[in-house]
Amino acid sequence: MAETTTTTHSVTVGQRRMLVSWAGTTDQGRRRDTNQDAFLADYPLFIVADGMGGHAGGEIASQSTVQRLQAVVADGGVGREAIEKALELAVADIADHPETTDEGTGTTLTGVFLEFQEGEPHWVSLNIGDSRVYLLRDDRLLQVTTDHSVVQELIAAGKLSPEEAEGHPYSNVITRAVGASELTPPDYLTIDIRPGDRFVICSDGLTKELTDYGIQHFLRENPEPGPAVDAMLAAALENGGRDNVTLIIVQVSEIDSSSTDDGSGA
Structure with missing residues (x-):
């Protein structure tokens, strides 16, 4: 398995310069015939989508959502309103696609992005x-x-x-999705930026195979995003890989003013 590449971008928070580093991967897993997951890791937006639906439906739903959000990043206007407009377009794409005839077709969506208010950034999940x-x-x-x-x-x-929830017969039944019904806006949470913070964004293919303790263990053992992503994916596959596995790790570190960064891959 090729090593996952870590990418970086600098951001100014008050008088401090921070370095945002990230890496992501997706894998079909060991029991599925196709990969219905998709992800986008493109500063300042980092999201994972886990598709569902018969035939090619789930893959179409997740890819359509990622493509619409990729266009938001390309336009340089990442924000709540732009994201919701993109999701509305994705819902229409999913409904219009000739291979998404199943009413249950849709996708989850989760992640974080940097939102700027008066020039100052903060995270939004x-x-x-x-x-x-x-x-x-x-x-x-x-x-x-x-x-x-x-x-x-x-x-x-x-x-x-929570213990009884593991293995519950309804454990895969979700109540909200992009494309399955009329779009409901995402839940948002504002989070301040702190050096040392590390986000793990993942589909349930990871959390089915790794406990919270396991996720924390691999973060501790691997201080850089790329190796941490590789280690978690390998563990999820070794533990069974029952579903598609997708994850992104995003982290923040402080850099001194003499350092330079051009936003390219590290």
């Missing part, structure tokens, strides 16, 4: 479905997003424990 964003901060791993799933609703209602 977005989420539709049960793909996840985690944040490792001060050596604690936090799940930033909340799953839009039947199981999560049962947990929130006190009818199911």
Whole structure:
């Protein structure tokens, strides 16, 4: 397996220069015939989409969503309004595609992007479905997003424990998706930028095979995004690879003012 490339881009936060580094990968896994996942890791937007639907439907849904969001990045106007307009176009693309006849066709969408207010950046997480964003901060791993799933609703209602949720027959049933029905805007959460922060953005193909402890372990063992991505993917496949596996790792470090960065791959 080829090593995953880490890419970097500098950003100014107040009087401090930060370096944003990232790497991402997707894999079909060991039990699926196709890969219905897709991802976009293109500064300042980092997202994972996990498609669902019969035949080629899931792949079409995730790829259509990624392509529409890629156009937002190319236009240089990444923000909540632009993202939602792109998702509306993706829903139309999915509905109009000749191979997406299944009513259950759609895709999850989750990730983070940099939003600028008066020139100052901060992170915003977005989420539709049960793909996840985690944040490792001060050596604690936090799940930033909340799953839009039947199981999560049962947990929130006190009818199911997190332990009971694992292996539950409804564990794959999500309550929101891009393309499955009328579009509901993503959930957003604003997060400040801190040196040392590391985001893991992933489809459930990763979290089916790695616990939160496992994710944190591989982050600790691999300080750079590329090797960390490779290690997590390898572990997920070794643990069964029951689904498509997609993940992006994004992290922030502080750089001194004498350093230079041209935004190219490192």
